[in-house]
Amino acid sequence: MMPSEAPPRTASRRLYDFFSKISPQEMRERSVAAGLAIREMGVSFTVYSSDENTDRDWPFDVIPRAITSEEWAPVVQGLQQRSRALNAFINDIYNEQRILSDGIVPADVVLGSKNFKKVCMGMSPPFGAWAHVCGTDLVRDIDGQFYVLEDNLRVPSGVAYMLENREVTKRVLPELFQDCDISPVDDYPSQLHSMLASLSPRKNRKPVIVVLTPGIFNSAYFEHAFLAHSMGAELVEGADLFVDHHNIVFMHTVDGPVRVDVVYRRINDEFIDPEVFRADSMIGVPGIMRAWRDNKVAIANAPGSGVADDKVVYAFVPEIIRYYLGEEPTLRSVKTYLCMDPVDRDYVLKNIAHLVVKPANESGGQGLLIGPHATVEQHELFKQLIREHPRNYIAQPTLTLSTAPTYVDQAIEPRHLDLRPFILHGSDVWVTPGGLTRVALRKGSLVVNSSQGGGSKDTWIVGGER
Amino acid sequence: MLSRVADRVFWMARYLERAESIARVAHTFSHLMMDLPKGTEVSWGTLLDIFDVSQEFTDLALPFGEYEVLEFMIASSENVGSIRYAIKSARENARTTRDVLPDEVWESVNELHMYSKEFAEKSVARRNRFKFLNHVVKRCHALNGLMMTTQRRDHTYRFIKLGHLLERVDVTTRVVATVSQAIDSRDRSNPAFDALIWAGFLESLSAIGNYRRCVGPMVEPHSAVNFVFLEPELPRSIVFCLNGIRKALTDLKRHEQALVPIDEALAMLESFDAEKLSPASMHQVVEDLQSCAERLSIITSTTWFLPVTR
Numbered sequence: 001m002m003p004s005e006a007p008p009r010t011a012s013r014r015l016y017d018f019f020s021k022i023s024p025q026e027m028r029e030r031s032v033a034a035g036l037a038i039r040e041m042g043v044s045f046t047v048y049s050s051d052e053n054t055d056r057d058w059p060f061d062v063i064p065r066a067i068t069s070e071e072w073a074p075v076v077q078g079l080q081q082r083s084r085a086l087n088a089f090i091n092d093i094y095n096e097q098r099i100l101s102d103g104i105v106p107a108d109v110v111l112g113s114k115n116f117k118k119v120c121m122g123m124s125p126p127f128g129a130w131a132h133v134c135g136t137d138l139v140r141d142i143d144g145q146f147y148v149l150e151d152n153l154r155v156p157s158g159v160a161y162m163l164e165n166r167e168v169t170k171r172v173l174p175e176l177f178q179d180c181d182i183s184p185v186d187d188y189p190s191q192l193h194s195m196l197a198s199l200s201p202r203k204n205r206k207p208v209i210v211v212l213t214p215g216i217f218n219s220a221y222f223e224h225a226f227l228a229h230s231m232g233a234e235l236v237e238g239a240d241l242f243v244d245h246h247n248i249v250f251m252h253t254v255d256g257p258v259r260v261d262v263v264y265r266r267i268n269d270e271f272i273d274p275e276v277f278r279a280d281s282m283i284g285v286p287g288i289m290r291a292w293r294d295n296k297v298a299i300a301n302a303p304g305s306g307v308a309d310d311k312v313v314y315a316f317v318p319e320i321i322r323y324y325l326g327e328e329p330t331l332r333s334v335k336t337y338l339c340m341d342p343v344d345r346d347y348v349l350k351n352i353a354h355l356v357v358k359p360a361n362e363s364g365g366q367g368l369l370i371g372p373h374a375t376v377e378q379h380e381l382f383k384q385l386i387r388e389h390p391r392n393y394i395a396q397p398t399l400t401l402s403t404a405p406t407y408v409d410q411a412i413e414p415r416h417l418d419l420r421p422f423i424l425h426g427s428d429v430w431v432t433p434g435g436l437t438r439v440a441l442r443k444g445s446l447v448v449n450s451s452q453g454g455g456s457k458d459t460w461i462v463g464g465e466r
Numbered sequence: 467m468l469s470r471v472a473d474r475v476f477w478m479a480r481y482l483e484r485a486e487s488i489a490r491v492a493h494t495f496s497h498l499m500m501d502l503p504k505g506t507e508v509s510w511g512t513l514l515d516i517f518d519v520s521q522e523f524t525d526l527a528l529p530f531g532e533y534e535v536l537e538f539m540i541a542s543s544e545n546v547g548s549i550r551y552a553i554k555s556a557r558e559n560a561r562t563t564r565d566v567l568p569d570e571v572w573e574s575v576n577e578l579h580m581y582s583k584e585f586a587e588k589s590v591a592r593r594n595r596f597k598f599l600n601h602v603v604k605r606c607h608a609l610n611g612l613m614m615t616t617q618r619r620d621h622t623y624r625f626i627k628l629g630h631l632l633e634r635v636d637v638t639t640r641v642v643a644t645v646s647q648a649i650d651s652r653d654r655s656n657p658a659f660d661a662l663i664w665a666g667f668l669e670s671l672s673a674i675g676n677y678r679r680c681v682g683p684m685v686e687p688h689s690a691v692n693f694v695f696l697e698p699e700l701p702r703s704i705v706f707c708l709n710g711i712r713k714a715l716t717d718l719k720r721h722e723q724a725l726v727p728i729d730e731a732l733a734m735l736e737s738f739d740a741e742k743l744s745p746a747s748m749h750q751v752v753e754d755l756q757s758c759a760e761r762l763s764i765i766t767s768t769t770w771f772l773p774v775t776r
Contacts, residue, residue, distance in 0.1 A: 042561075042576045216562050229565035239772060240468050252469040254621055254770045255719050 012066045012404075014180050014462075018173075019063060019405070019412065027062075031407055033172045034062045043164045045450055046219040058161060059455040064169055064176075065404045065417065065437045066460045069183070072433070075138070075146050078331025079421060080429040081321060083134055086151060086308045087425055088324040090130040093307055094120045104323050105316045109340070112391070113310050114361060115154075117269060119276055119289060120304035126199050127427050131308065132300040133192070133264075134423040135159070138331075138435075140402035147332045147399065148317075149418065153301065153309035155266050159188060159422045160223035161456055162436040163230075169458040181463035183433035188422070189230035192264075195426035196231075199298035200261040207261035209233040210251065212241070214267050214283045219451070224266050233264070243287030247294040262298045263288070269303050311360040311394045312338055335397055339390040348386065348395040352379050355395040357386070370446060372398055401446055404457065406439055416440045418448050419459065434459035467621040471563050473771040475622055478559035478575070479629030485552035486606035487637040491516060492539055492549075493599040494670035496592070499532070502659055508648045510535040515644045516637075519547040533590060540598070541586040549602060550586040553579050568616040571609065578605045624714040628766065631707040631714070635759050638671060638704055642691055643752040649687075650745050664690045671702045691740035691748075704755065708732050711762070724765045731758040 019027070035057070043058040092099050093110055100107040110116055135156030137149040166185050170177060193209070200207035213224035215237050228235035240251050241260065250257035265272060271281040273289040291297045307313070313320075315336040321329045337344040337355070348355060357369040369382045386393045403414035421435030437457040438448035448454040495513050502508075511530045514520040519538070522545060528534040542548040557579035564572040581601065589598030610630070617623045645667045649660055665685040668674040677685065677693050697703045712728050715721045734754060743751065 039580065040573055040577065042572060216558075225562075225564050229569075233565075234468055234471075235565045236468060237470065240470050252772055254467045254469055254472045254625075 014176065015064060015066055018176060024410065027407065027412075028410060030172050031062050034060055034168050037168045037171045038164075041164060041167065042222075043161070043168075044222050045161075046217065046221065047451060058164065059441070059450060060165060060168060061406050061408075061439055061441075061455050061457045062169075062172060063405050063407055063412070064173070064458040064460050065419075066462050067434065069461055069463050072461045074330060075421070076431045078146075078148075078329070079136055079423050079431050081325065081327060081330055082136070082148070082151070082317065083131070083423045083425050083429050085317070085321040085324050086134075086153065087129050087131055089313075089320050090153075090302075090305055090308050091124065091128045092324075094123055094130075094304060099320070099323055102323075104319050105313070109310075109312050109391075110307060113307060113313075115269075115304075115306035115310055117304035117307070119293075120302070123293065123302070123304075125298070125302050127425075129199075129425045130302040131305040132195060132199070132302070132425050134425065135420045135436075136423060138419045138421065139399055140419075142400040142402075144402075145332060146419075147334050149334060150311065150314060151309060151317075152420075154268060154306040155301065156420075156422065157220040157223055157266075158420055158436040158438075159432070160226040162422070162432065162434070162459070163188060163226070165436070165456055165458040180460070183461040183463070185433055188432060189227065191424055191430055192227065193231040193233070195424045195430070196233075196262045196264055196298075196300055198426045199300060201295050201298060202261055208251075208259060209262045209264065210236045210241070210260050212236055212238070212263050212265040212267055212285070214238075214271070218266070220266065227264075238267075238281075238283045238285050241285045241288070243285065243291050247287070247291045247296045249285070249288060249291045249297045260297060262300065264300050269306060272299075272303065311336070311358055312340070312391070315394065334399065337395040339386045339393040339395065344395075345386065345390055348393075349383055352383060352395070354398060356398050357382050357393055357395045360392050360394055370398065373446075398446075404437075404439070406441070406455070406457070408441055408443075413443070415443070416446050416448070417457065433461045467566070467625075469770060469772040471566055472621065472625045473767070474559040474563045475566065476625045476629035476766070476771075478556050478563065479626040480633040481552045481556035481559065482575070482606055482609060483630045483633035484547075484637070485549050485556065486603055487633070488517060488539055488547070488549045488552065489599040489602040489606075490672070491637075491641065491670045492536065493596060493603070494666045496536075496595060498663060498666040501662060508663065512644055512648045513539060515648075516640050517547040518640065519545060522547070536595065537587075537590045540590055540595070550582050553582045553602070566622045568612065570612055570616065574605070574609050574612060578602070578609070581605070621718070624717055625770075627714045628711060631710045632759055632763060634702060635704055635707045635711075636756065638694060638702060638707070639752045639755045639759075641667060641670065642694065643749060646687075646691070646745065646748060660687065661685050668694070673697075673700055673702060676700055688740040692738070695735060695738055695740070705732070705735055708735075718770065720769055724762060724769060727758040727761040727765070731755055734758075 038057050038060055044055045045058055047056055089099065099105050100110060131153035133156060135152040135158060138146045139149050140146055163185060196209050197207050209231065211224055211228040211233055213221060213235060215221065225235055234251065236251055241249055243249050249260040251260055267283055270277050272284045273286060274281045274284050275286045276289040289303065292299050292303065315338055317333055318329045321327060337348050339345045339348055353371045355371045359367045369378060401416040401418065403416050405412045406415040408415065417437055417439040419435050419437050422432045424430045437459040439455045439457055440446055440448045441455045442453055492513060509530060510532055511520060513535055514523050523538050538545050538548065540549050543550060545551055557575050560567060560572050560575040585598055589595050613626055617626065645663065649663060661684065664687050665674060668677050668685060668690055671694055673694060677690065681689050681693060695704045698705050700706055708728055708731055712725065715724050738751065740748065
C-alpha cells in the first residue's frame, strides 16, 4: 500500500515494510479501529464557530512518523540551549535589561510589545525559569535539517494529544512495538509534576498543585483535564480559587478552604487576574498576581513569559543565545525579515509572492499569508497592512516542508508535516522524546492546525536495530 | 475535594439514576399497557406524572398518545426529564470531573451518550424501544458496578452516593404516589388488573423477585407499598436509601444540618403502614417525604457546593 517514490529514511524502514505488506482491506480496518479508539477514549478538541462550540474527535493518522535517535539527539541539545537562552532573556528583561542597554535587541521591540508586562518587573522566579513549559514548532526543510519555526512560551498545548496518539497506536498497531525500539513518551506527566513541585514556595511539605483552566469551552479543555488527572492534581476554574488579604491562594473544597502552592495555569496573562489585567475577565482569579509577586504561590508559566514569544524577538534568538550562553546556536532558525526594518521591508514588499508573512503576535495560523498559495489581491492587502503597521509583521521564505506517508481517502499519500516537542524548564531542562506531529491532510497544504483541517500522527524516536 | 467538582459528580450520579429510572419505568409501563385489556389501561399521561413533566408536555399541545409521550420521555432534547437529556447532562458533568473519576467511568458515560444520541430517536416505536431501554438500564448498571468496584471510598464516592440515592428516593416516592392515584381515579376498578399494575410497579423498582421471596407470590397493593417503603435490605426502598444517605453524610464534615430532614423522614417511616392510610393521607406522606428530599438537596448545595457569589 505504499507509494513507490523516494526510498524511506532508515528510521522509517520497518514502518515501510509493515505498511507495504498490508492489504487495502486491513489498512481500512486499522484506520477504523483507530477512529473507534479515539471516540471511546473521548479524545476530542473543541472547534469554535459563530453559533456554537462543537466537540470533535481528534483527527489522527494511523501511520506513525519515525525519527532515529541519532537524528534526534542534536535536536534535544538545540532545544535545551534555546530554552536556557530564552529564559535568561525573559529574566533579564524583567530585571537589569542588560541585553537592551548593550543594544543587542532594540529596546522598543521588547518594551513596546503587548506581551511585555510591566507588573512583572523585579521578579526573579526559582531557577531563573519563566517559561516552564515550552512548545517549539519544528519543521524539516528539503535539506533534511530541522528548523525552528516558532517558540510557544505562553500556554502551549498539544502534549496530551502526543500521549493519546501513542496510546491509540499501541492499540491498533501492537505488532510494531515488538520489533522496533521506540522511546516511550508516557513519562511526561511525572516530569511535569516534579518540575511544578520544585517551584513550590513552601518547602518541606507536599505541595498542593492545581491546573487552572478557562473551562469546558476552551479548545484545549480535554488536555487540561488529562494533565490534571495524570498528575493527580486538582483541575480548577477561576471561581474555585480565591486570594485572602495575606496574599495566600486558596481553593474552595468540601472540607473548607485549602491553600494552593503551585498553579499550572492554562489561561492567558490578559485574563488571569482582573485586579491587574483585563477587569472584565470572568475566568481569572482576582489577586493572584499579588500572591505571585509576594512569593506566596508559584505560577507556571510565569506571567510575562510571552515577551519572548514574539516573532520579532524570534529573529533575534541566535543573537540571544550568543549573548547569554556564549555559544553558537545548534538548531537553525528560519531566515526572518523584520518589516520594521526599512531594508527588510523593501525586500518583503518586492518578494511577497514567494514569502510567508506572519503577524508578530498571533497564534493558531490565523492572519497568515502564504505568498505562493495566495491571490494577487491578498498580496496587495498584506502589503497595505505591512506599510501601516510594520512592527506587527515578519516574513520568512516558504520552506518546502518535509512529507510523510499519510492515509487519506483510502490511499497512502505524502502530506506535509511539522513537529512540536515540549520542553520543561525547572532546575534543569527536559525535552519530550519526539513530540506532537501535525499533518496537513489536504493535498499540497502547509497548514497543519487542527482547527483548520490538520491531523496528527504518533511520533517515534527509534533506536538502533535489535 | 473541590466544591464545584462535588457539585458536578453529585449531579452526574443523579442524572444517571434518572436515566435508568425513566428507562425502567417506561419499559414496565409499555409492557403493562400490552397486558391490560382495552378500557382498563391507565393513561400514557401517567408516565409524565411520575417524572413531573406533564406541564411541559401539555405546553407542546400534542395528543397524549403512546408515541408522543414516549418520544418526549425518551428522545426529546428539550425535555429536561427525558432519557436523552439525562444522559447528556450526566456526560457533561462527567466530562468536567474526569480527573476525580476512574478512567472507565468517563469512557462508559461517553459511550452511553453516543449511543443515546444515535439511537434515542429511532427507538420510540415499540419495535426498537425495548432494546434501547434495556441497553440504557444495563449500561447504567454497569456504570454503578464500575463505581462500586473501582471508586475509592473518598468524598467523590460519597457525593456520587448522595446524588444517586436522593434521586432514588425522589423517583420511588413519585412512582408510588402516581400509581396509587392512577388506580384510584379509574372509572372501572378491577382487582385482578390492579394486582397486575402493582406487580408492574414492583418490577419497575426491580423489587418483584424480592417481594415474592419475602412476602408472597400474590402482589397485594398495601404490602407492596410497605415493602418498597420499609424493607431495609431492598436497595430501592425508601428506608434503604435514607440510611445510605445518612451514612454518606456522616462521613462528611459539617453534616449536622443535613441530617435533620433525613432523620425526620426516617422517624415518619417508623410508624408508616400503607394499610392504615386513606388515599389522602398516603398522598400527604409522599409529599412530606419529597419535601424532606428537597430540603436535603438545598442544604447539601449550601453546605458543600460552590458559593454562588464570589
